[in-house]
Amino acid sequence: MFLSNRAHDHVLAPRDYSAPDVFAAEQEGIFRRSWICVAAFDQLADSGQQVAIDVGGVPVLVRNDGGTxxxxxxxxxxxxxxxxxxxxSCRPTLQCQYHGWEYATDGRLSKLPDGQSFKGWKATGARLDPLRxxxxxxxxxxxxxxxxxxxRADMGTLAAELDRHFDGLRLYWTQITEHDVNWKVIVENAVEGYHVPMVHRETFVNYAEERFHDHVIAPTHTQFHDLSTRRSERDQLIDRMLFRSERLWTYSHTLAYPNHMLSWAGFYREWVVVEPLGPRRSRRIGYGFFPQNLRLSGKLGLPLRLAVGExxxxxxxxxxxxxxxxSSLWDSVQRGTESSTFDxxxxxxxERVAAFQNWVVAHRAQQ
Ligand code: FES
Ligand SMILES: [Fe+2]
Structure with missing residues (x-):
């Protein structure tokens, strides 16, 4: 059942999807203060691997040095x-791309090319800012x-649930796309199934009846558990045999504020991040995982591995x-918000869209 039985206000105004001052307030109040996913661990698993990315307008470098x-x-x-x-990229040391200054893991300057030409300058303040x-x-x-x-503390009660579903996984793919839309257009689209009969009419046909909706609206996240996909006793037994865990439903979707959208469906786990690149530009990164703790040894090992690959x-x-x-709809939504006279x-x-909008308004910096 839904948690509410009536319509909600659309608390975001049309200009909230394109105005530069709103974008700046979200960067400052939301993205700079939240834990934001910047990569899959497998992408930074070796010493020297690094990623440079923007988090809430702050340029960030994350680097693996000796396994840390x-x-x-x-x-x-x-x-x-x-x-x-x-x-x-992959670099043996933490080195600036411009003139080659090098820094130690604690951020202190460790190598200064042509050091004698800096005579009279004290290097003590030349220390990189560490970030969490x-x-x-x-x-x-x-x-x-x-x-x-x-x-974990900031994820609230969701952390323990994520332990059950997202531990012991292997990254199978990343799906990276960029779109000329505000990040909230993508998030709002993902947290409602009302559009299914229009947009996914060939894939899913229709949305689930209300009795199959189990919605969770919490301070840190919202969820939809599809009760029509409740797993049978036999399927739960297979889960226990093949995985360490068992699942009650085949399909669940979670929005962990502000921009992490996770789903689990059968073997499959997906973690999607929507990265705001500008008021009207966003990058969507999907990480597709499958469990690596499948019991794939013995005579059945090879066929099972092939089956998982398929x-x-x-x-x-x-x-x-x-x-x-x-995504074929997103630019129409963006264009509409830029010309709408409606509330x-x-x-x-x-209702998960309404909860998301209220969260955004409560957390963005006051304008
Ligand atoms: S700006 Fe980094 S070494 Fe010159
Ligand atoms: Fe959809």
């Missing part, structure tokens, strides 16, 4: 260049604001199809 991941503000103390250009970095559920998270809260291939194809259907309205079926 650390994050820094991606700015050099010499003449302010980004240490590394955005994206993944944590790994969990096969992913790497950064918080760009100093503080002492942990990722399921992974088909699931990826399905993920591409669903993304294609959803808008949100149904009880779309």
């Amino acid at each position: 991941l650390r994050a820094y503000r991606n700015v050099c103390a010499h003449r302010h260049s980004l240490l590394a250009r955005p994206g993944f 970095c944590e790994t969990a559920w096969g992913l790497v998270f950064v918080n760009a604001t100093p503080g002492d809260t942990t990722l 399921i992974a291939r088909r699931t990826r194809k399905m993920a591409d199809k669903i993304l294609g259907e959803d 808008g309205v949100i149904s009880a079926r779309e």
Whole structure:
């Protein structure tokens, strides 16, 4: 059942989807203060691997040095260049791309090329800003604001649930796309099924009846458990035999505020991150996981491994199809918000959209 039985206010105004001042308020109040996923752990698993990315307007460098991941503000103390250009790279040392200054893991300057020409200058202040970095559920998270809260504490009651579903996974793919829409258009589309008969009419046909909806609206997240996909006793037994855990439903979808959307469906786990690149530009990154704790040894090992590979291939194809259907609508929504004279309205079926909008308004910086 839905948690509400009536319509909700559309608390975001049309301009909230494109105005530069709103975007700046979200960057400052939301993205700079939240734990944001910056990579899958498998992408930074070897010493020297690093990724440069923007988190809430702060350029961030996350690097593996000798097996430990650390994050820094991606700015050099010499003449302010980004240490590394955005994206993944692999470097034996933490070295600036411009003139080659090198830094130790604690951020202190460790190598100064042509040092004698800096005579009279004291290097003591030339220390990189460390940022908070944590790994969990096969992913790497950064918080760009100093503080002492942990990722788990900030995830609230969701953390234990993610332990059950996202531990012991292997990354099978990343699906990266960019779109000319505000990040909230993508998130709002993902947290309601009202659009299914129009947008996914060939893939899913229709939305589930209300009695199959189990909605959770919590301070840190919202969820939809599809009760029509409740697993049989036999399927739960198979889960216990093949995996360490068991699942009550085949399909669940979670939005962990602000921009993490996770689903589990059968073997498959997906973690999607929507990265705001500008008021009207977003990057969507999907990480597709399958369990690596499948019991795949013995005589049945090879056929089971082949079967999992085939399921992974088909699931990826399905993920591409669903993304294609959803994203074909996003630019129409964006264009509409930029010309709308309506207040808008949100149904009880779309109550997770209303919860998300209220969360955004409560957390963005006051304008
Ligand atoms: S700006 Fe980094 S070494 Fe010059
Ligand atoms: Fe959809």
